[in-house]
Amino acid sequence: MPALPPQPISPLDGRYRAAVSALGDHLSEAGLNRARVHVEVEWLIYLTSHSMFGSSPLESEHVQQLRAFAANFGDLEINALAEIEAKTRHDVKAVEYLIRGELDRLGLGAIAELTHFACTSEDINNLSYAITVKAAVTQIWLPKLRHVVEKLAALAEHHKDAAMLSRTHGQPATPTTMGKELAVFVYRLQRVIAQLEASEYLGKFSGATGTFAAHLAADPGADWPLISREFVEGLGLTWNPLTTQIESHDWQAELYGRAAHANRILHNLATDIWTYISLGYFRQIPVPGATGSSTMPHKINPIRFENAEANLELSSALLDALSATLVTSRLQRDLTDSTTQRNIGVAFGHSLLALDNLERGLGEIALDEGALAADLDGNWEVLAEAIQTVIRAEVVAGRSTIADPYAVLKDLTRGHRVGPAELAEFVQGLEIGDEAKARLIALTPARYIGVAPALLRYLG
Structure with a gap:
């Protein structure tokens, strides 16, 4: 079997490249090297702008050219850097030599020794x-x-x-x-x-x-x-x-x-x-045009x-x-x-x-x-919480003497399907105040949502 041409190993560089390619401008080897060139160039500009070690501030044209060299770091520079690194076997040293070459090209060889001055690789990295x-x-x-x-x-x-x-x-x-x-x-x-x-x-x-x-x-x-x-x-x-x-x-x-x-x-x-x-x-x-299943249309x-x-x-x-x-x-x-x-x-x-x-x-x-409404309508027993809570309040207010409201509702609803008619009949027979009874009879699962819609005001 003939070997395939070089292929990406990561799906991020293959199948999904279009969705993530913008990250490559920064979080790639080329992006890192562009940043390295930027740091080295800025350090060189800083040293000369402060006349360190007898140097003189660079002419504005040269400053612009050096910054453009860093900003426009592209295929030409990537290939040149790869050739240098093949010899140096050191990525940051290769960046230094690349910049030295640019300084020579711009006629700035006299300040070449300020490139990477007093730096360890990690200062740049x-x-x-x-x-x-x-x-x-x-x-x-x-x-x-x-x-x-x-x-x-x-x-x-x-x-x-x-x-x-x-x-x-x-x-x-x-x-x-x-x-x-x-x-x-x-x-x-x-x-x-x-x-x-x-x-x-x-x-x-x-x-x-x-x-x-x-x-x-x-x-x-x-x-x-x-x-x-x-x-x-x-x-x-x-x-x-x-x-x-x-x-x-x-x-x-x-x-x-x-x-x-x-x-x-x-x-x-x-x-x-x-x-x-x-x-x-x-x-x-x-x-x-999309397909969900290869066999189930x-x-x-x-x-x-x-x-x-x-x-x-x-x-x-x-x-x-x-x-x-x-x-x-x-x-x-x-x-x-x-x-x-x-x-x-x-x-x-x-x-x-x-x-x-x-x-x-x-x-x-x-x-x-419609699906939400049907699901709510099939589960009236969720109102048990509301009913037992109202009974508790009525007991505290002296309008009811029902003992252990939770147990009463548990017996009615746990493991059982209870419909609206059964709940209404149950509420009618409760020893609670008329106002509380009316509130519970009017309650439906769809209305039992508390202040849920109003809570969205707390979003930033």
Whole structure:
């Protein structure tokens, strides 16, 4: 059998590429290298703009050219970098040599030794990862999450009065509304989004073991911690003053933990929607040309929600692994984080794919209010809670002497189907006030929803 041409191993780079490709601009090897070039160039510009070691500020044209070189990092630079790395066997050193080559091309060879000055590889890497992860999360993943939540909030508002039977423990229970149940997920996700929006993206820039030793040897009079802070904050990051060779990655563990939390809430949403579909509460809207089953023509399978479930599980597993692994480093440095961090894009890719499926799935369902009404009408025994609670209140008010109202209703309804006529007859015979009796007789399962529609006002 002839060998196939090179194929992607991950489905994110194959079957699902269209849904997640935007992450590749940041959370890919090329995206990381572009960020590395950006950091190296900005450090060079910083040093020369402060006339460090007798250098002079670069002409504005040269500054623009260097920044354009970083911003326009593309196929040409990717290939050139690959050729250099094939010789250096070191990715960050290859970036340094690539920039030195650009300096020579621009006639700036005299300042070439300021490239990667006093830096360890991790000074460049940790800032590059912080830049790329921040961009991917804030520009791509979070906006997609917000959009799904907005769509869910619109559905919650639209169905806020749609009474339905609850299913605590999978059994008929006190009615609610579909809108209120969807709003629960909106509220949960809004809280996590607020936490994600408050995330810090930390960076260190302090040399081989975080002591500024080489920096101080080169210029004992400079305030290197201040210089480091200015540089890191100038990149839009939060400065970490106390590190080993690496930035400790605690911010990453926090971020990935919150992202995994969001994933799990979304997973809960997917399983609930799937269950509502199986109960007939939601009908799936046929997509023209789509096939549900290869043998059963009638079927419309809830594949969007099933796909989302699977991808959220994969994403959460990877995010959990990242969180657990990245917070530990042997003494001042080991390389366990290097391989681990190369999977950040995979973790967010599976989550982004899940969000895409949830967004589509939520747009392909319609509430069957007839099914909701029929289910409510078949379960009048759920009013037992209301009746026994009203009796308790009547006993406290001195209008009833019924002993153990809960037991009375339990005997009437537990394991039994009770219809409206039977309940009305039962209520008529109760020793309670006329007003309470009238309220209970007027109650139906569809009306027994408390203040469910009004609770949506608590959404952000």
